[in-house]
Amino acid sequence: MKGIRKRILIGCMSIVVLLFFSGMVSLYELNHMSKDIQSILDGSRKGIATSEGILTSLRENDKAVVSYAIAKELTAIPSINESLTLIRERIADARSKSNQLVYVSFDSLSMTIDRMEENVQRLLRSRVVDAEILGDTLQLKVVSFNGAQWYRKNYAPLYDEATLRVLDVMTNEHNALTPQAERLSNNAYRAVTPVFISLLIMILILLVFYFFIMFYIGRPIININKALDDTIRYKVPFIVKGECRDEVLGIKEKLESLFKNPRIMK
Secondary structure, eight states: OOHHHHHHHHHHHHHHHHHHHHHHHHHHHHHHHHHHHHHHHHHHHHHHHHHHHHHHHHHHHHHHHHHHTTSSOGHHHHHHHHHHHHHHHHHHHHHTTGGGHHHHHHHHHHHHHHHHHHHHHHHHTHHHHHHHHHHHHHHHOOOOOOOHHHIIIIHHHHHHHHHHHHHHHHHHHHHHHHHHHHHHHHHHHHHHHHHHHHHHHHHHHHHHHHHIIIIIIIIIHHHHHEEEEEEHHHOOOOOOOSOOOHHHHHHHHHHHHHHHHGGGGG
C-alpha cells in the first residue's frame, strides 16, 4: 500500500490506538477510584455500625444499672454483667479491625469502661441493694444507701464519658479515611487526564489531517479542475500549476497523456 491511502490509514490507526490507550488508562484509574470509594464507604459504614453497637450496649448497661441501683430489681444483675461483657467484646472486635491511628481512642474507651465496671462491681459486692430489697435491717443499719445519689455521683459521669469516647472513636475513624479521600481525588484527576490529553492530540492530528488533505488532495484537485476547464474552454494546453504527488500525480499524468494523444480515446 502506497501513497495517500497509506498516510490516511496511518493517521486513522494512530487515532484509534490513541483512543484505545487513553480509554484503557482511564478505565484502570476509574477502577482504582471505584475501589477507593467502596473502601471509604465500607469504612464509614463499619465505623457507624461499631459505634452504634457499643452505644446500644452502653444504654443496655445503663438501663440495667438503673433498674438495680434505683428501682431495686435483682433480676437486672445478669443484664449488667452481660452488657458489660458485650461492650468489651465489641470494643475488642472493633479495635482489631481498625486503623492503628484509632487505637488510642479505643484504649481511652476501654479505660473508661474499666472504671464503670469497677464501680458497678463494687456496688454488687457491697450487697446493700440486696439487703434493702430483702429487708436485711441489720446491714441497712450499718450502711445507708441512696441509689439515685450513687448513680449521679459514680455511674452517670462515667457513662457520659464513655459516650463521648465512642464519639471520639467515630470521629477518629472518619479522620483515618482522609488519606483515602485524598487518594480518591488524585485518582479522579489521573482518570480524566489521559482523556484530556487524547482530545488535545486528536485535535492536533485532525489539524494535520486537514492540512495534509488540502496539500495532497484539495489543492491539486482544484488545480487539475482549473487546468481542465481552461483546456476545454480556451483550447489551451493542459498544464497543472502546483505540485502533485502519489495518486493525484498519476491522475495528472494520465490526463496529460490523454490530451497529448487524443487517439487513446478512439
